[in-house]
Amino acid sequence: MIDRIDRRILSILQEDSTVPVAEIGRRVGLSTTPCWRRIQKLEEEGVIKRRVAILDARSVNVKVAAFISITTNQHNADWLAKFADVIKEFPEVVEFYRMAGKVDYLLKVVVPDIEAYDAFYKRLISKIDISDVSTTFAMEEIKNTSQLPLNYVVTEKTRDPVKE
Amino acid sequence: MIDRIDRRILSILQEDSTVPVAEIGRRVGLSTTPCWRRIQKLEEEGVIKRRVAILDARSVNVKVAAFISITTNQHNADWLAKFADVIKEFPEVVEFYRMAGKVDYLLKVVVPDIEAYDAFYKRLISKIDISDVSTTFAMEEIKNTSQLPLNYVVTEKTRDPVKE
DNA sequence: TCTGAAATACCCACTAC
DNA sequence: GTAGTGGGTATTTCAGA
Numbered sequence: 607m608i609d610r611i612d613r614r615i616l617s618i619l620q621e622d623s624t625v626p627v628a629e630i631g632r633r634v635g636l637s638t639t640p641c642w643r644r645i646q647k648l649e650e651e652g653v654i655k656r657r658v659a660i661l662d663a664r665s666v667n668v669k670v671a672a673f674i675s676i677t678t679n680q681h682n683a684d685w686l687a688k689f690a691d692v693i694k695e696f697p698e699v700v701e702f703y704r705m706a707g708k709v710d711y712l713l714k715v716v717v718p719d720i721e722a723y724d725a726f727y728k729r730l731i732s733k734i735d736i737s738d739v740s741t742t743f744a745m746e747e748i749k750n751t752s753q754l755p756l757n758y759v760v761t762e763k764t765r766d767p768v769k770e
Numbered sequence: 771m772i773d774r775i776d777r778r779i780l781s782i783l784q785e786d787s788t789v790p791v792a793e794i795g796r797r798v799g800l801s802t803t804p805c806w807r808r809i810q811k812l813e814e815e816g817v818i819k820r821r822v823a824i825l826d827a828r829s830v831n832v833k834v835a836a837f838i839s840i841t842t843n844q845h846n847a848d849w850l851a852k853f854a855d856v857i858k859e860f861p862e863v864v865e866f867y868r869m870a871g872k873v874d875y876l877l878k879v880v881v882p883d884i885e886a887y888d889a890f891y892k893r894l895i896s897k898i899d900i901s902d903v904s905t906t907f908a909m910e911e912i913k914n915t916s917q918l919p920l921n922y923v924v925t926e927k928t929r930d931p932v933k934e
Numbered sequence: 935t936c937t938g939a940a941a942t943a944c945c946c947a948c949t950a951c
Numbered sequence: 952g953t954a955g956t957g958g959g960t961a962t963t964t965c966a967g968a
Binding site: 608616619620622623624653655657658659660661662663666667668690693699700704706707709716722742743744745748750753755756757758 | 772780783784785786787788815816817818819820821822823824825826827829830831832835837854857858861862863864865866867868869870871872873876880881882886906907908909910911912913914915916917918919920921922923924
């Protein structure tokens, strides 16, 4: 169970995981060891999934983000499993969801430019048989964060959503 | 300028930033110091933007992802600036793009459930005047990674996209 | 002169108390 | 929560291309 202190620790770590444990402890009003033990527990429980480096998209030459809406008429489990496996393997696909409503699947893809998108698209449809596809491009990334909101965390003291 | 070794270092770090420098060096065929210097440089240059902890969405009670397409008839710079500022401040909004085509803006929002989405939606439209909004929900997250594809990186040796 | 290997001092993560 | 240790990291020095 996550309490308020855990939540503050998570908030710090998902913003910057290089902050030393002693400093985190200081900020949340804990000494190093208990703070460190909480972090360990959060990692064991899988609340903290991993620690990663976030790269600059422009520096690695993926300046264009595209959203691909896929509608299909094939809905059996076998087909879906194969479809998902194939698409997951493309490194350009950074997000992939099965949707409710008219669109069946939504992909977020990152590539250098429209030309590269076209090449990617051809590779995609050559590997898998999909009926209806529509793509929209992001002109500007206004916000894109790995930080999840923590105001909905169920704390041990209360079951109500708590404001940050 | 990024070379092949840098690319391998980035690949390791964006998958797991806890790997010790000596181990990274071993994997890319470098001793600790030059490897460490490369990482420093990549951070200085902003290729590595930050190091963060990735949290488990279910553990922090945000199981539902929604995509909100916003169409507006207001296109002046003032309005956009205000609009962007307001929306950015919602922690539930994890992604926010200005789009090309019919839809003007696309938001990705994470919340605990449909009920919470509704509450969020009401708060959103109370703060800002938007004409046309449509929401689709993700039923299943098949892939969601912070790892960018590195096969498009422009290396010092070649300007061609290089296969991983 | 630039790049990499070896060596050291220091600081932080982690353990025992 | 405090004290102490091992290990990784930051930094310097040195060797070689």
